[in-house]
Amino acid sequence: MKIGFDAKRAFYNSGGLGNYSRNTILSVSKYYPKNSYTLFTPSTENSIDFKVPENIKTEVPNGFLGKTFKSYWRTVRITKKIKEYKLDVFHGLSGELPYKAHQKTNAKLIVTVHDLIFLRYPELYAAVDRKIYLQKTKYACETADTVIAVSEQTKTDIINFLDIPDNKIEVVYQGCDPVFYNDAETGKKIETAQKYKLPHKYILNVGTVEKRKNTLSILKALKHGKIDVEFVIVGKKTDYQNQLLKFAEDNGMTEQITILNNVPTEDLPAIYRQAELFVYPSYFEGFGIPLIEALYSKIPVITTKGGVFSETGGLSSIYVEPDNIENLAEAIKKVLNNSELREKMINEGYEFVQKFNEEKIASNLMNVYLK
Known part of the structure; x- marks a missing residue:
């Protein structure tokens, strides 16, 4: 053919x-x-x-x-x-x-x-x-x-x-780059942590830094819940990034956030794998590849209730209304403070995400081509 x-x-x-x-x-x-x-x-x-x-x-x-x-x-x-x-x-x-x-x-x-x-x-x-x-x-x-x-x-x-x-x-369904399938080597994790000055303990958000991704709600939740954890944001810069920086400055949170723009794909797995939690309260997505990357990386996920998110996040993820700051703060604290829950979310999430394996997706595409 x-x-x-x-x-x-x-x-x-x-x-x-x-x-x-x-x-x-x-x-x-x-x-x-x-x-x-x-x-x-x-x-x-x-x-x-x-x-x-x-x-x-x-x-x-x-x-x-x-x-x-x-x-x-x-x-x-x-x-x-x-x-x-x-x-x-x-x-x-x-x-x-x-x-x-x-x-x-x-x-x-x-x-x-x-x-x-x-x-x-x-x-x-x-x-x-x-x-x-x-x-x-x-x-x-x-x-x-x-x-x-x-x-x-x-x-x-x-x-x-x-x-x-x-x-x-x-x-x-689409999947993610196979580079996320396996754990990053220890040396690569250390190298990446040093390269980007990653905190020892952090929650993570990945995606274009834009209003639709609703990253500001995460900062508001950290402030509202007085949550002592650092926040790493990875994604392409837009003007929305200035709103995040201003909120952080106005609320004494500048030292709590790290924003990384233009990170190559080969460095992302090591950043994901060292995170405590992935938080993704986006208002709307067609699919949400970062959720797949997070589940493959064996980190728990908090994301948006409704829309495509349950298709991509599975039953193990925690779902919240994107503008409910109190509930988002509670969910973050719940995952960070409950090791048994974290382990359950990680294991069930990793099992669920196998449906997005590249071989299965290639087979599904070929079926469409041949139909």
Whole structure:
């Protein structure tokens, strides 16, 4: 079978979309090596460090038009390549499909939709961005043969917001980088702790430092509950980070928090594994990969009640309303002060998270390709 991927995010996105793209490409090609794979990306120059296996071809524009007008190449020219290479499957990994590919090629078209946050929380996006996202996502869903939703929550949103039929959507969960599957070596933990000046004992939050992630509620809970534990935040910086720093300064908590931006993936497992607790009171997620990373890292999880979080966090995690500061503080104290509860949460969480193993996910994806 000949399979093509829209791989721009795999080369140029270090966040959730990029991780999903890289993990999908690597896992499917690893467990189904007899297929041929082609990655389509407008460039590989100055890209992030994505080591493409030798059995995968990478296609970039080679003509003047494609190199100069990269968006045109990605939306129009790829359609011609799909037809030229006689691909059996083309998978858009981040909510987009090439223009008229459904009319001009015989490939089965698959598109993954991660979330519709731009429709659920329009106030977080500029009007022009919302219009572009809606246009691209709706077109992809309407022209695809199958839409992959990364969670039941996302499937429901696709049906309700985009009016896509239920029977056109398949839920295929995503996982995390296999680097989280095993414990970090002692030397790596020590090295990482020294590199980032990690506290001896800390709770952890990982994800883009933005308002939707609701990190400020964790600081408020620590203050409200007078909880004597340090707090490490790892993620891409936005203006919201200034609100966290101001709250910490105004409340004498500056020494209690550590914010780490631009941490490479290879350092994350050692940061997770040394944490006492993972706290993630996000208002909304399409999936919530950091929860999977935490459960694989054998640390207990406190996250948001409702939405996708119970799909990702399982029965062992503790769920709270994201703005209920008192309950969040109580939950943090409960986990930190009860070793038996911690051990139970860790063991049950680790057992639950095996459903997101890369081999199972690759198998589920292949079933969609073959359907």
